[in-house]
Amino acid sequence: MHLIDMFNTAAQRWPDRIFLREGEKTRDYATVRSAAIAIAKGLRARGVGVDTRVGIMGPNTSDLIEGVFGIFIVHCIWVPVNVRSTASELVDYLTALDVDILLYTSSVTEVVRQAQARLPHLRLVAALDGPGRHEWLAGSDHVVLDDLPPRAHAVISLTSSGGTTGKPKGVALTELNWETAVATAASQFPGDHPVFLLAAPMSHAAGGLALMFLPRGPELIVLPSFEPEAVMAAIEKHHITHLFLPPTAIYMMLSHPKRHQYDFSSLKYFIYAGAPMSVDKLREALALFGPVMTQFYAQMECFGSITCLTPDHHAEALADPHKQHRLASAGQANIYARVEIMGENGDLLKAGERGEIVVRSNLVFSHYVGVPDDQKPKPDTWHHTSDVGYRDEDGFFYIVDRLRDMIITGGFNVYPSEVEQAVLAHPAVKDCAVIGVPDEKWGEAVVAFIEVKPSEAVTESDLIAFCRKTLSGVKTPKRVIVVDELPRSPVGKVLRRVVRDELWKNRPRNI
Known part of the structure; x- marks a missing residue:
């Protein structure tokens, strides 16, 4: 089934329901x-034509979301572009992805x-808002659009990866x-008409998650970007039920001084992903937002x-001392994925043994675009995540770290995320x-690079x-360096690799 057909079905079922809310302006499904x-x-x-790659760039707006659906309707390939790109x-x-x-x-x-001045191959550069939108759309009402049958293996999006x-x-x-x-998403978040707050960029995970709710007639509350108090205020004002943030x-x-001044009782699912979360900070989040993490x-x-x-799972871990360790886990495999731990020789490992997390699922992507042939992953029946982890006896998976982020110090392997958990436990x-x-x-x-909370202090x-x-x-840090701000991705994920690359620059090796 086409993804756009899921939206069309929702629009036919609930044409007058509000779909997009941006500030005080709303747009219904029709x-x-x-x-x-x-x-x-x-x-x-x-x-x-069909299968043309169409880039789309801008902050979260209703106009941008309409552009995404327009790309899907014409059976083209959506290529989201980081709004912070130079x-x-x-x-x-755009050159690498053709x-x-x-x-x-x-x-x-x-x-x-x-950019356009350096991209002579661009056939069309068009605005999605303002007078420019009306200019390029004028005179196209007569066009008859294709009604193609479902194409299960047709590519419909090219999403950026590997930026770090x-x-x-x-x-x-x-x-x-x-x-x-x-x-x-339907198996994990049942029920119609979720109210989803789109605060992280549409071009990344938050946008994908918002689209996964399409068959259920969601209302999307659109914020241009993440700002802590704006998000907290939006949760209270719009009775947000679903939210994703890293x-x-x-x-x-x-750490925001006004965090206790807002009502978060409408939340049903506060989704976090993109990096392991400190167990101590997770406990703080459960106390503040409730049993919705x-x-x-x-x-x-x-x-x-x-x-x-x-x-x-979170509630059980808090209530049962014998299950508290699960707060450090990534949960259990979803019903549409087979997840295993693989050793260096390709054997699947038993519970408690550490190795690479591998997956078989229809969730696994088709292929990379913009990568030289000699750098593409070798064909395999498993998707290799490059994440080191293990599974416990109850089927909960624990991510230790990225294979390529491992620190080798004095001949010992140290995983940064384990040290980060200890550092983040400091108040x-x-x-x-x-x-x-x-x-x-x-x-x-x-070495630990840290940001300190406002009005707090800590010595090395x-x-x-x-x-x-x-x-x-x-494993204990040999040094602690306080910084004003750590480098982050567009979705707010700390870019550990950027910090590391700066310090290893001009060195003869990277390990």
């Missing part, structure tokens, strides 16, 4: 569907203009990937969710990144002593 059809006709009138980054990305159609909103006009390890690449997702992701954004809310473990290459730690620490820094004695020395010696209570000497 209005959004009509606008998306107009965009689809505009694309077809300008010779944009002109050079935009040029590199995109020659670009839709954008007015807030990024200058970046698009600069080099130039981003396109992850090709098919109709079957999206259909399975929708089914996964852990670092949640940490900002937990829901963890996804997923990748762009394995769309939707590989595993899920449900609100009931003065807002967020952190732990990396291996070049060291003549140890090869790599464990105090934090190192604090970590020694729970970590062995080899």
Whole structure:
């Protein structure tokens, strides 16, 4: 089934229900569907054919979302572009993914203009808002749109991945990937008409999750970007039931001085993903937001969710001392994915043994775009996540770290996330990144870069002593460096690799 058909069905069932709410302005399902059809006709009138890659760039707005649906209606491939991209980054990305159609909103006009001058192959560059929208859509009402049968293996989106390890690449997702992701969301979040707060960028995980709710007639509350108090105010004002944010954004809310002034009782599912969450901060979140925290473990290459730690799992872990360790887990495999732990020799490991997390599922992506053939993953019957983890006897998965982020210090392997858990347990620490820094004695020395909460303070010696209570000497940070702000991705995930690359720059090796 086409993803757009799921929206069309919802629009037919609930044409007058509000679908998009942006500030004080609202658009119902019928209005959004009509606008998306107009965009689809505009694309077809300008010779944009089936399976054409169409880039779309801008902050979260109703106009941008209508553009996404227009791309789907005309059976083209949606290529979301990071709204924070510079002109050079935009040029590199569109070139690598062979995109020659670009839709954008007015807030990024200058970046698009600069990039367009260096992209002579672009066939169409068109605005999704303001007078420019009406200009390019004029005269296309007569266009007849294709009504294609379902194409399970047709690619309908190219999503960016790999931004922390080099130039981003396109992850090709098919109709079957999206259909399975929708089914996964339905199994984990039952019920019609969720009120979903879109605060993280539409171009990343939050946008994908919002689209997974389409068959249930959601109302999307659209914020242009994440700002802690704006999110808290929106939850109270619009009675938000579903919300996705990465852990670092949640940490900002937990440290906000006005966090206790807002009502969060409408929340049913506060979804977090993108990085492991500190157990101590997770306890704070459960105390503040209630028994609604829901963890996804997923990748762009394995769309939707590989595993899920449900609100009931969180509640059980809090209530039963014998289950408290589950708060550090990523939950159990979803019903549409087989998840295993694989050893270095390719054997599947038993409960308690550490290895790489591997997956078989219709959630697994089709292929990469914009990657040289010699850098593409070797064909395998399993999707290799590059995450190190283990499974316990009850089927809960625990992520230890990324294979490529492992620190080798004095001949011992240290996983940064384990050290970060210890650092984040300190009440003065807002967020952190732990990396291996070049060291003549140890090869790599464990170093913690931290952000401190407002009105708090902590010394290097105090934090190192604090970590020694729970970590062995080899894992305890040798240094602590306080920074004003850690580098983050567009969705707020701390970019550990960016910190590491700066320190390893001009070195003869990277390990």
